[in-house]
Amino acid sequence: MEAVIKLSRSTVEKYISCQRCCVLDKKYKIKPPSLPFTLNVAVDNLCKNEFDYYRKIKKPHPLFIEYGIDAVPFAHPKLDEWRNNFKGIRYKSTEYSYDFGGAVDDIWQKKNGELLVVDVKATSKNKFDWQDTFNKYDYAKAYKRQLEMYQWLLKKNGFHVAEEAFLLYFNARKNEELFNNQLKFNVHLIELKCSTSWVEQKVIDTVKLLRSDNFPQPSPNCEYCNYLKKRWQLSKN
Numbered sequence: 175m176e177a178v179i180k181l182s183r184s185t186v187e188k189y190i191s192c193q194r195c196c197v198l199d200k201k202y203k204i205k206p207p208s209l210p211f212t213l214n215v216a217v218d219n220l221c222k223n224e225f226d227y228y229r230k231i232k233k234p235h236p237l238f239i240e241y242g243i244d245a246v247p248f249a250h251p252k253l254d255e256w257r258n259n260f261k262g263i264r265y266k267s268t269e270y271s272y273d274f275g276g277a278v279d280d281i282w283q284k285k286n287g288e289l290l291v292v293d294v295k296a297t298s299k300n301k302f303d304w305q306d307t308f309n310k311y312d313y314a315k316a317y318k319r320q321l322e323m324y325q326w327l328l329k330k331n332g333f334h335v336a337e338e339a340f341l342l343y344f345n346a347r348k349n350e351e352l353f354n355n356q357l358k359f360n361v362h363l364i365e366l367k368c369s370t371s372w373v374e375q376k377v378i379d380t381v382k383l384l385r386s387d388n389f390p391q392p393s394p395n396c397e398y399c400n401y402l403k404k405r406w407q408l409s410k411n
Contacts, residue, residue, distance in 0.1 A: 176385070177271065178271045178272060178273050179271065179273070179384055180272070180274075181200065181272060181273070181274055181377070181380060182262070182275060182276060183262075183274075183275070183276030183277075183320060183323045183324070185199070185200055185380060186274070186323065186376055186380050187316055188200075189379065189380040190316075190319070190376065191312070191316070191393065191396065192392060192393035192395075192396035192399060193383060193390035194390045194391065194392045194393065194396070194399060195392075195393075195396060196380065196383065196384075196390075197384065197388075197390060200384055201384060206398045213296065214296045217296040217359075218279060218294050221279075221280075221294050221342065221344070222257070222279065222280060222294075225247045228246070228247050229246070229247035232246060232249070234246050235247065237342075241363050241365075243284075243290075244284060245283055245284045245285065246282065246283060247281075247282055247283075248280075248281040248282055248283040248289060250281075253281070256278050257277055257278060257280075258277060259277045261277070262275040262276045262277040262278070263275055263276065263277075263327045263328065263331060264327070265326075265330040265331065270378055270381055271381075272377065272378075272381045274327070274377050276320070276323055276324055276327060278292075278324050279292055279294045280294070281328075284336060287334055288335060288336040289328055289333050289334065289335050289336060290336050290339060290340060291321050291324045291328065291339040292339070292340045292342055293339075293340075293341055293342070294342045294344070295342070295344070296345075296346065296359075297343065297344075297345055297346070298345060298346035298347075298348050299345055300348075302343070302360065302362060304341075304343070304362065304364050312395070317341060318366055318368065321339040321341070321366060321368055322339070322373060323370075323373055324339075325370050326370040326374065329370065335370075337367060337369075338365050338366065338367055339365075339366050339368050340365055340366070341363075341364040341366065342361070342362075342364075343362040343363075343364060344359040344361055344362075345359060345360045345362060346358070346359050347360060
């Protein structure tokens with residue numbers, strides 16, 4: 175029997191964006207350098223604390239009322255586990271011997287019982303235009319795929335999941351006259367119509383690649399591979 179491959183949502187996303195980076199990361203533990211986004215983490219934690227307050231009193235968050243969402247924060251004994259980056263909500267396939275999972279930010283429950291997946295983002299732009307961002311940048315499309323993978327995981331765990339999901343964006347205002355040790359935000363709740371029909375096959379494809387001896391060519395759109403290629407070409411001169 176084949177050994178079980180444990181993989182995360184980010185592993186599948188790497189497969190989609192650059193198969194070489196996926197193999198380097200998962201099989202060889204070679205990761206591109208990155209910086210911790212501690213302010214983003216702080217916003218994420220504060221947001222979760224606020225939703226937990228409304229979860230405890232079983233009432234809708236004011237955002238729900240503002241945007242006409244008939245829901246309350248979803249209460250489940252495993253929610254803290256699902257939010258944990260080292261655990262997350264998981265699905266294990268015996269047929270393909272994989273253990274796939276991802277950590278959700280929050281889940282809301284509609285009056286009809288369907289679950290709404292929510293992911294929290296933080297940024298600081300003079301003009302926030304989600305549609306323009308989605309049309310121009312691959313990372314925005316990856317955010318949608320992230321929600322769809324979480325939806326798929328909830329479905330595989332037996333939950334009824336709504337078609338729509340949400341990005342909760344906090345856009346920090348950086349042109350305030352006075353700082354006063356306070357960071358102020360404009361809040362944008364973005365509803366996305368999602369589809370999970372593609373998820374399972376991409377997970378299987380990722381697992382098959384990681385089991386193979388194939389070392390893929392770099393993606394022409396991968397910023398890390400292109401950086402390394404240019405650096406190597408320069409160093410040979």
